Amino acid sequence: MTRIRRVVRAGLRRALRQWRRSIRLRVVGSTVALTSLAIGLTGWALLAQVADGLAEARSASAVAEARAGLDRVRAQLETTAVTDAAAASEAVAQIVDSLTQSGQGQGRYDVVVEGPLGGGGETAPVRSSGGVSAAVIPDDLVRTVASSEGLYFRFAEVPTAGGGSRPVVVVGSRLDVPSTGDDYGLYYVFSMADQQATLDLVRNATALAGLAMIVMVGGVAYVMSRQVLEPVRRARRTAERFAAGHLEQRMHVRGEDDIARLSESFNQMAASLQSQIARLENLSKLQQRFVSDVSHELRTPLTTISMAGDVLHEARSGWDPSTARAAELLRRELTRFEELLADLMDLSRFDAEAAQLELETIDLSEVARQLVEEPVLTRKGIEVRVVGADAPVVTEADRRRVDRVLRNLVANAAAYSRSADVVVTVAENEACVSLSVRDHGIGLTAEESLRVFDRFWRADPARAAGGTGLGLAIARGDARLHGGELQVGSIAGRGTDFVLTLPKPGGDASRPALQPLREAGDA
C-alpha cells in the first residue's frame, strides 16, 4: 500500500518537475485544457438549444394534431346520440379505437381516455391503446385537465420493455359528452423517438467534432510553441557556449521579429562582454609584463650590489670594528631586501594571475616526516610529533610551493609561538588532503587570527623575529593557486593551528580533511 503510494508520489513529482521545466508542455497542456472547457461549454449550450428546439417543434405539432383529433371527436360525439352512461362509455371506446387506429396507422401516438371523471373518490375507469398505462400521464396534467378547459401538454417518460424509458409528449384535454354531461380526460401520448434519435445524432457529432478540435488545437499549440521555443532553445545553447568561454559565439539573426531582436540584443551583449574581457586580459598581460620588467630591472643592479656586499663581508676581518660591522649590516639587510623583492614578485604574480603550478605527485605523509628535520625547529630544540603519516596521503601539487608553505608555517611556529613542541597532522578524505601544523604556544587573539594573512602584518610589532611580513600571505596564495586553502585556528594561551588543504585531482577543498583549532563551543 505504502509502496503504491510512494510510486504514485514519485510519478507525480516527476510530472510536476516536467511541468515546471517544459514551457512546451505547459503551453500545450493549458491550451488543450482551455479548448476542452470552451468546446464543452459551447457543445453543452448547442445541445440544450437543439433539444429545446426539437421539443418545442414536437409539442407544437402534437398539440395541433391533438386539437384536430379532439375537434373530430367532439363532432362525432355531437352526432352520436347517447343517452345512458353505458352508451357513452361505448362511444368513448369507439372514439379511442378510431383515434388509435389513425394514430397507429402512422405510428405516432397512443391514446388514453380516463373517465367519466368526477366519480367522487374512486379512480376513473381507463381505456387506452398500445398498452400505455394511465400512470404515464403526469399527475399535474391530470389535475389541470380535470379542472380547466383547453389543451395542455407535458413531457414525460414511458417505461419500455427493456427496463429503460423513452421520452414522450403527452397532450391532454377535457372531453365533455354533451348528451350525458359526463367528463372524460383524453390524452394523446406522442412518441419523441425521432427527436431523441436526432438529438443523439447531434450530440455524437458534436462530441466527435469537439474531440477532433481539441486534438487539432493541441497539435497547433505544439507546432506553434515549437516555432517560438526553437529559437529560444538555440539562444539558450548559444548562451551556454558563450558562458563556457567560447566568446566568439553569436546568434543567427533572421527576420525582424521579437526573436530576431532578442538575438540582436544578445549579440550586442556578447560583443560588449568580449571586448571587456579582451581589455581585461590585455591589462592583465600588461601587468604581467610590468612585473617581469620590474623584476629584471631591479634584480640586475641588486645582484651587483649583493655580490659587492658579499665581497666586502668576506674581507671584513681586516677592517676596524665599525667598518666591519657596517659590512655585516649591509649584507644582512641586502639579504632581507632580496627576500622582500622575491616575496613581492610572488605576490604580484598571484595578483596578476601569472603564477604557474608545476604539478607532480606528492605524498604529504612523506613531506610531514621531513618536517621533523627542519633546521628552523631543531635549532631551537623544538620537538616535532607527526600524526597520521603512516600511510601515504597522495595528491598532485607543486612541490616547491608546498615546501615553501610548510617551511613558512614551521618558521612561524618557531619564531612566535614559544612552544616546546609542534604537532604535524596529515589526513585525507575523498576530495582533498589536509596537513596541519599545531603549536602549543602563546596563541593568537581573535583579532590577530583575522589579520594573520594580511600583507606586512606581524604579530610582533618590534619585528625582532625578522622576515618580510609577507610569508603567510604568500602561503595562502600558494594554497589557493592549487584550488586549496590555508586556514588558521588559534586560542590565546593554548596555541595556534594552521591547516593547509589541497584538492585531490578532480576533487575540491571545500570540505577540508582537518578542521583548525577552535574554542570549545565555537563550532
Place this chain on the structure above:
Amino acid sequence: MSQRRTHHDRVLIVDDDASLAEMLSIVLEGEGLTTAVCRSGDKVPAALASFRPDVVLLDLMLPGVDGMEVCRRIREGSNVPIVMLTARSDTDDVVAGLAAGADDYIVKPFKNSELVARIRARLRRTDQILEPLVFGDIVLDPAGHTVERAGQPLDLTPLEFDLLACLLGTPEQVFTREVLLQKVWGYHHPGDTKLVNVHMTRLRSKIEDDAENPSIIRTVRGVGYQAIAPE
C-alpha cells in the same frame, strides 16, 4: 692569487650590464678563475673562438639578440657548458633557456658562494664511468668523452654524456630526479626537477630513434628514469 696560472679554468661572461659583468669578473677571478667579458651577443662566436672558455656564464637579457638565441648559436658550434643567469624565475623562461641548450641556471640575485659552486660544478667532470661502456649498439668512451651509436658518433654535451653514462652504468636501476641532480649536476637543487626533465628531453632527441617512444631510457612515472637493458 693562484700560482698555477696555466691551469686556470676560463669563464666567458656574456652580460650587457657593465657593473654586473665587472662584479662577476671580480668574484670569479677571486676564486682563481680566468674570465673574459663579452658585452653583446653578436660578439660571442668570436669570443668563443679566441678565448676558448671552459664555461660560458650567460645573462639571458641581452639587448639586440635574445639570450636564448645566443644560447642556441653557441650550441650550434660548441658543447661548452653554459650556465645562464636569469632574472625571471618564471618556469617558462627557465625551461626555454634550458631547452635552448643551457646546462644550468642561476636566478638573480644570488650569493657569491652559490655562483661559484655552480660554475665549479660545470668545470668538474663527475666521472660516472671509468672504463669504456658498451650498451647495445651504444659505446661510451670516458677517456675522450665520446659516444657512438651503431658506429656513428653522437654529439653530446659533457652534461648529456654524464647523464647518459650515469643511467647506462647501472641498467634497470631507477634513478630519481633528485639523485640524478646530485650525481650529474654535482650539487643538490631542492625540488628543481625541471632541470632533469628538460635535459632528458634533449638527450633523448639525440640518442633515441623516436623520442616519443624511448627504447633506451624509460620514464618511470612519479619516480624517475631507468635505462632499459639491451636484449
